[in-house]
Amino acid sequence: MGILIKGGEVLERVGKVDTIVFDKTGTLTSGKPRVVDVILAPGIQLDPERLLIFAGSLEKGSEHPLGVAVVAEAQRRGLKLNTPSDFSALPGFGVKGIVAGKSVLLGNKGLMVENQIDISSIDIQLDKSTENGKTPLIICIDGQVSGFITAMDTIKPQAKGNVLQLKKMGLEVVMLTGDNCKTAKVVAGQLGIEKVVSEVLPSGKVAEIERIRKSGHCVAMVGDGINDAPALASADVGVAMGSGAAVAMEASDITLVGSDLKAVVKSIELSKATMSKIRQNLFWAFFYNIVGIPIAAGVLYPVYGILLQPVFAAVAMSLSSVSVVGNSLLLNKRSN
Numbered sequence: 001m002g003i004l005i006k007g008g009e010v011l012e013r014v015g016k017v018d019t020i021v022f023d024k025t026g027t028l029t030s031g032k033p034r035v036v037d038v039i040l041a042p043g044i045q046l047d048p049e050r051l052l053i054f055a056g057s058l059e060k061g062s063e064h065p066l067g068v069a070v071v072a073e074a075q076r077r078g079l080k081l082n083t084p085s086d087f088s089a090l091p092g093f094g095v096k097g098i099v100a101g102k103s104v105l106l107g108n109k110g111l112m113v114e115n116q117i118d119i120s121s122i123d124i125q126l127d128k129s130t131e132n133g134k135t136p137l138i139i140c141i142d143g144q145v146s147g148f149i150t151a152m153d154t155i156k157p158q159a160k161g162n163v164l165q166l167k168k169m170g171l172e173v174v175m176l177t178g179d180n181c182k183t184a185k186v187v188a189g190q191l192g193i194e195k196v197v198s199e200v201l202p203s204g205k206v207a208e209i210e211r212i213r214k215s216g217h218c219v220a221m222v223g224d225g226i227n228d229a230p231a232l233a234s235a236d237v238g239v240a241m242g243s244g245a246a247v248a249m250e251a252s253d254i255t256l257v258g259s260d261l262k263a264v265v266k267s268i269e270l271s272k273a274t275m276s277k278i279r280q281n282l283f284w285a286f287f288y289n290i291v292g293i294p295i296a297a298g299v300l301y302p303v304y305g306i307l308l309q310p311v312f313a314a315v316a317m318s319l320s321s322v323s324v325v326g327n328s329l330l331l332n333k334r335s336n
């Protein structure tokens with residue numbers, strides 16, 4: 001089923017989980033932002049694709065997720081990118097360089113403020129994008145703001161359905177993220193998650209898990225990153241995405257081989273099914289003995305003259321093993 005479970009005890013615990021905490025980026029979302037809009041500043045006479053060429057050329061070879069998103073979008077539209085000269089990356093702000101003889105700045109508000117660029121013409125639009133959970137990248141060509149490109153992390157295709165299923169199973173679903181409050185709320189809203197804890201540091205994630213546990217809940221934490229590892233270790237059940245960091249997998253009790261959240265639902269169902277099988281098996285293992293031993297001891301002899309021969313006892317003993325194994329094998333039927 002694509003689920004790696006570290007031992008029987010873990011399998012037993014998963015079924016008792018009543019609260020499930022998800023990391024956002026890389027767990028509920030793909031973790032790879034995509035370009036959503038290309039917007040020109042008022043009064044700028046330029047083809048929006050020209051903006052993308054400037055931005056894409058500058059970001060060519062970038063490893064930053066937003067840069068990668070811009071280049072991917074330019075390539076998707078079949079645009080030919082130039083090679084920038086005099087390029088420099090300004091961590092936390094953006095990039096700058098010369099593209100086709102023009103001096104280009106690409107980055108956040110901070111970068112524009114730093115370079116004394118007036119962004120008042122697009123300020124309201126920028127705020128609106130941020131409120132909608134998008135990250136804007138402002139483009140300034142030859143000292144003038146030309147527009148901006150917005151990018152957004154995408155929710156995993158089946159995530160909403162999986163969250164709904166977990167809720168239907170009676171679980172409390174929580175989203176825990178280091179991201180800002182606005183973005184977190186937008187993503188949570190799209191997934192139907194009401195409980196959101198945002199702007200938490202990795203240590204804050206552990207504190208939140210501990211807090212929920214102390215209030216008497218059995219907590220599963222699902223995450224993918226290095227920053228999730230401590231929280232995965234402190235939860236009753238830590239679930240790591242196989243697409244994530246090795247440290248997260250090391251700290252977890254369950255690793256999902258793929259990145260599909262359906263496996264979270266499956267693990268809980270599997271645990272419940274296994275536990276119910278164990279109970280049924282205990283019944284069958286004892287049933288023969290409880291019935292057989294008194295008969296063999298002669299309970300029915302005085303009235304009905306019935307005694308149980310040792311041969312029957314041997315058969316009953318074997319039958320109890322066969323029924324336990326057979327019943328357990330029925331678990332295979334549900335694996336897909």
Ligand SMILES: [Mg+2]
Binds near residue numbers: 024025027224225228
């Ligand atoms: Mg993550």
